[in-house]
Amino acid sequence: MATETAASPLEVGRRALGTLPGVGPALAETLARLGLERVQDLWFHLPLRYEDKTRVLAIADLRPGDRAQVEGVVEAVERGFRYRPQLKVAIAAGGHSLLLRFFHFHRAQADLLQPGVRVLCYGDVRLGAQGLEMVHPQYQRLSGDAPATVEELLTPVYPTTEGLGQKRLAGVIAKALALLPPVAQLELIPPELCAEHGLSSLRDALLYVHRPPADAALGELEQGRHPAQQRLAFEELLTQHLSLRRMRAQVRRRHAPALGGDGSLHRRLLDQLPFQLTGAQRRVADEVAADLASDRPMLRLVQGDVGSGKTMVAALAALAAVEAGYQVALVAPTELLAEQHLRNFRHWLTPLGIEVEWLAGKQQGRARQAAMQRVAAGAPIVIGTHALMQEGVAFARLGLVIVDEQHRFGVQQRLALRDKGADRAQGLVPHQLVLTATPIPRTLAMSAYADLDVSSIDELPPGRTPVQTVAVSNARRSEVIERIRAACGEGRQAYWVCTLIEESEQLRAQAAEVAHAELVAALQGFAVGLVHGRMKPKEKQAVMDAFKAGTLAVLVATTVIEVGVDVPNASLMVIENSERLGLAQLHQLRGRVGRGAIASNCVLLYQPPLGQLARERLQVMRETNDGFRIAEKDLQLRGPGEVLGTRQTGQLSFRIADLARDAHLLPEVQAVGERLLASHPERAERLIERWVGGAARYAQA
Numbered sequence: 001m002a003t004e005t006a007a008s009p010l011e012v013g014r015r016a017l018g019t020l021p022g023v024g025p026a027l028a029e030t031l032a033r034l035g036l037e038r039v040q041d042l043w044f045h046l047p048l049r050y051e052d053k054t055r056v057l058a059i060a061d062l063r064p065g066d067r068a069q070v071e072g073v074v075e076a077v078e079r080g081f082r083y084r085p086q087l088k089v090a091i092a093a094g095g096h097s098l099l100l101r102f103f104h105f106h107r108a109q110a111d112l113l114q115p116g117v118r119v120l121c122y123g124d125v126r127l128g129a130q131g132l133e134m135v136h137p138q139y140q141r142l143s144g145d146a147p148a149t150v151e152e153l154l155t156p157v158y159p160t161t162e163g164l165g166q167k168r169l170a171g172v173i174a175k176a177l178a179l180l181p182p183v184a185q186l187e188l189i190p191p192e193l194c195a196e197h198g199l200s201s202l203r204d205a206l207l208y209v210h211r212p213p214a215d216a217a218l219g220e221l222e223q224g225r226h227p228a229q230q231r232l233a234f235e236e237l238l239t240q241h242l243s244l245r246r247m248r249a250q251v252r253r254r255h256a257p258a259l260g261g262d263g264s265l266h267r268r269l270l271d272q273l274p275f276q277l278t279g280a281q282r283r284v285a286d287e288v289a290a291d292l293a294s295d296r297p298m299l300r301l302v303q304g305d306v307g308s309g310k311t312m313v314a315a316l317a318a319l320a321a322v323e324a325g326y327q328v329a330l331v332a333p334t335e336l337l338a339e340q341h342l343r344n345f346r347h348w349l350t351p352l353g354i355e356v357e358w359l360a361g362k363q364q365g366r367a368r369q370a371a372m373q374r375v376a377a378g379a380p381i382v383i384g385t386h387a388l389m390q391e392g393v394a395f396a397r398l399g400l401v402i403v404d405e406q407h408r409f410g411v412q413q414r415l416a417l418r419d420k421g422a423d424r425a426q427g428l429v430p431h432q433l434v435l436t437a438t439p440i441p442r443t444l445a446m447s448a449y450a451d452l453d454v455s456s457i458d459e460l461p462p463g464r465t466p467v468q469t470v471a472v473s474n475a476r477r478s479e480v481i482e483r484i485r486a487a488c489g490e491g492r493q494a495y496w497v498c499t500l501i502e503e504s505e506q507l508r509a510q511a512a513e514v515a516h517a518e519l520v521a522a523l524q525g526f527a528v529g530l531v532h533g534r535m536k537p538k539e540k541q542a543v544m545d546a547f548k549a550g551t552l553a554v555l556v557a558t559t560v561i562e563v564g565v566d567v568p569n570a571s572l573m574v575i576e577n578s579e580r581l582g583l584a585q586l587h588q589l590r591g592r593v594g595r596g597a598i599a600s601n602c603v604l605l606y607q608p609p610l611g612q613l614a615r616e617r618l619q620v621m622r623e624t625n626d627g628f629r630i631a632e633k634d635l636q637l638r639g640p641g642e643v644l645g646t647r648q649t650g651q652l653s654f655r656i657a658d659l660a661r662d663a664h665l666l667p668e669v670q671a672v673g674e675r676l677l678a679s680h681p682e683r684a685e686r687l688i689e690r691w692v693g694g695a696a697r698y699a700q701a
């Protein structure tokens with residue numbers, strides 16, 4: 001590798017990893033699984049966290065909760081088999097001892113850790129039954145009396161894949177870093193913009209995050225708040241902004257069918273409604289109609305609080321397409337929500353003589369075939385889950401795609417829909433309307449949805465009464481149940497939401513069954529229903545229908561009711577374990593009550609003691625019903641203290657940026673993006689290639 005020729009320094013970054021010494025075809029293949037194919041992909045493969053192995057602590061100084069490196073001499077070894085195989089190794093130094101505990105181990109490991117052997121280990125310290133212990137620490141045997149050699153730098157921990165250890169990966173990354181071009185040549189943000197916005201050198205930032213010095217502020221680093229990380233986060237956010245704008249520009253270069261009719265279907269729908277559109281609905285519907293009438297593809301996000309009436313705006317958009325002789329697809333993230341739309345659309349549109357097709361994932365066999373044939377033959381409106389987006393569903397003339405609850409879809413899925421093609425013969429693409437009930441703070445909207453125009457329905461239909469919210473300790477659970485009894489006695493209906501946060505739908509269902517049994521026993525004389533995600537769609541529907549019809553007084557539910565359930569007579573909601581939920585989800589859930597003219601209540605049951613964050617969240621819920629305020633607060637609260645490694649907001653994944661933590665960077669990101677596109681558009685391409693790497697290349701294909 002020393003024989004580099006005059007290739008430009010940036011070209012070095014584009015070289016295949018196989019050109020690095022020591023990277024053979026097998027390793028290159030493993031790296032490719034991580035999306036690492038070129039030298040620069042390694043430069044931008046950033047650590048998830050760090051380990052401090054620059055110091056050796058005395059066993060005497062260890063505290064539970066520490067993550068530390070210690071040295072000691074093996075005193076005793078015990079192999080146990082009581083419940084499962086276990087290797088326990090007691091080490092000691094300076095009269096204090098520490099237990100190392102292994103549940104998976106090889107014979108050789110046991111043989112190596114003999115009494116008298118000196119070891120250096122690194123791990124999490126916790127308090128076990130026999131005192132301080134480390135479970136599965138990293139360890140190495142020390143020879144003779146020589147003092148342990150410690151690391152000079154903090155040790156980065158990288159995202160990796162099976163069969164590729166940290167040491168090996170770090171080794172390859174070090175080789176790639178040795179090829180980093182000089183400061184000025186690596187920089188893609190023009191120097192005048194760097195100067196104006198106080199952006200430090202990218203090269204220094206990269207070197208710092210890959211190898212922080214021993215005295216680096218570990219706490220700051222672990223939170224991603226170190227200036228070097230912020231410099232990288234800035235560039236990553238900038239790149240993401242640019243790539244969304246590029247996507248948008250690409251779509252906008254194409255043509256869509258102009259969907260402007262005479263508005264007669266609109267008028268007929270509005271005439272038959274028992275209510276008037278709100279001013280906000282009318283304004284947003286007009287914005288959408290103007291987009292649809294153009295032959296540029298619409299890319300519009302409609303945001304509006306729960307209950308603001310987004311579905312009606314969607315229906316009006318659909319009618320414009322139908323009037324112009326084009327098809328509409330409406331896609332929702334869950335079957336329950338899709339069914340809700342199906343019922344609303346059929347209720348509104350059947351009187352106008354418009355058929356609405358249903359196409360969902362679970363539908364099989366002949367019914368599915370028949371529905372698909374009708375869609376291929378030009379059925380005007382089809383509603384379903386994302387099964388709609390999958391292969392095999394062909395449209396005759398798709399003119400408009402409506403996606404509900406955007407936050408559950410990724411950008412990629414959004415793209416997949418766009419590519420369904422309206423009219424391949426003429427090269428037209430469909431218009432796209434995205435609905436979301438998660439209000440997005442303005443700064444975030446600018447970045448995360450830079451490929452979309454945003455309309456806000458910032459007004460609720462009249463006659464809604466704000467929900468009164470209280471937080472109540474689980475110790476007063478029986479009082480709450482009494483309160484439900486009283487409400488039901490007055491003819492009101494109640495939701496009881498079980499929010500056990502478990503990986504498996506089965507456990508969640510079980511928790512709901514337990515709560516259901518408790519309420520059935522406590523509320524004799526009232527019918528209590530149960531709905532959870534493990535039930536068949538038909539069963540779910542039967543329960544929901546019974547609740548809607550008033551046959552059931554109380555509905556126990558898992559968070560399957562989070563979206564899309566509309567029962568105006570339900571005016572009381574109890575949310576269990578509310579301390580575990582995020583603000584956005586609490587707000588969504590609460591939006592299921594307060595839909596009618598009756599005063600509604602929400603009881604947030606919590607399990608004490610409350611942590612600081614949970615306390616603040618519940619406080620916000622008690623203070624306001626305004627989705628936008630809640631969203632702003634959510635962003636603010638989630639900044640600090642959030643678990644390390646949560647890098648997802650709205651399903652956009654980043655290497656280092658965190659939309660919640662780094663939102664303060666966004667206004668500048670946008671400003672720099674604007675200027676960069678104007679003065680150096682080719683650099684935008686290079687930034688995208690650099691940061692998005694493999695993933696973007698696939699998306700383009």
Ligand code: ADP
Pocket residue numbers: 275276277278281304305306307308309310311312437461462566595
């Ligand atoms: P979301 O924005 O949460 O999707 P929906 O579209 O489900 O809200 O509307 C919530 C409820 O309000 C529905 O029952 C709907 O029929 C009703 N609704 C919609 N617009 C109005 C309006 N302008 N006046 C009164 N009720 C309305």
Ligand code: MG
Pocket residue numbers: 310311564
């Ligand atoms: Mg809705």
